[in-house]
Amino acid sequence: xxLKSIVLPILAAFVSCLPVSAAEAGPGHDHGHSHAKKExxxxxxxxxxxxxxxxxxxxxxxxKVRITFLDEQSKAVAPGTQVVVVTTGERAxxxxxxxxxEGDALISEAALPAGNDFPTVVQIKLTPEAxxxxxxxxxxxxxxxxxxxxxYACVCAH
Numbered sequence: 001x002x003l004k005s006i007v008l009p010i011l012a013a014f015v016s017c018l019p020v021s022a023a024e025a026g027p028g029h030d031h032g033h034s035h036a037k038k039e040x041x042x043x044x045x046x047x048x049x050x051x052x053x054x055x056x057x058x059x060x061x062x063x064k065v066r067i068t069f070l071d072e073q074s075k076a077v078a079p080g081t082q083v084v085v086v087t088t089g090e091r092a093x094x095x096x097x098x099x100x101x102e103g104d105a106l107i108s109e110a111a112l113p114a115g116n117d118f119p120t121v122v123q124i125k126l127t128p129e130a131x132x133x134x135x136x137x138x139x140x141x142x143x144x145x146x147x148x149x150x151x152y153a154c155v156c157a158h
Contacts, residue, residue, distance in 0.1 A: 059141065067107075084122065085098060088120040122136075
């Protein structure tokens with residue numbers, strides 16, 4: 001009985017502090033992370049930043065994927081010996097996209113599978129000797145209600 005009478009008031013005091021702390025996390029709060037907007041590529045696509053130079057992943061109106069390599073000023077750089085493979089679609093029956101050079105970019109030889117939202121793995125090999133760099137994300141083609149970009153390239157902080 002004595003232990004219960006000590007623990008319960010301490011627990012009640014602790015729990016009563018939680019809502020106050022959560023309420024303080026409003027706009028303009030600072031708790032160690034940034035709410036800055038993300039950057040998009042020059043064509044409105046998703047920036048792939050695990051490689052240098054960075055690349056932009058963009059889905060065209062024909063549902064093909066265009067990969068554009070970018071310089072420090074986010075200007076297109078003609079592809080050289082880079083090899084890109086994108087695996088996407090349903091996990092039980094994934095679609096593997098290969099790419100061919102088209103102007104200053106690489107364009108997928110086939111279109112994305114039907115659907116609007118699926119896991120995607122982008123594998124990029126910058127040179128024949130380089131290791132493969134992998135970027136994983138959810139390819140959501142729905143339009144963001146805040147920034148009007150496709151969700152996969154959304155620049156909002158949500």
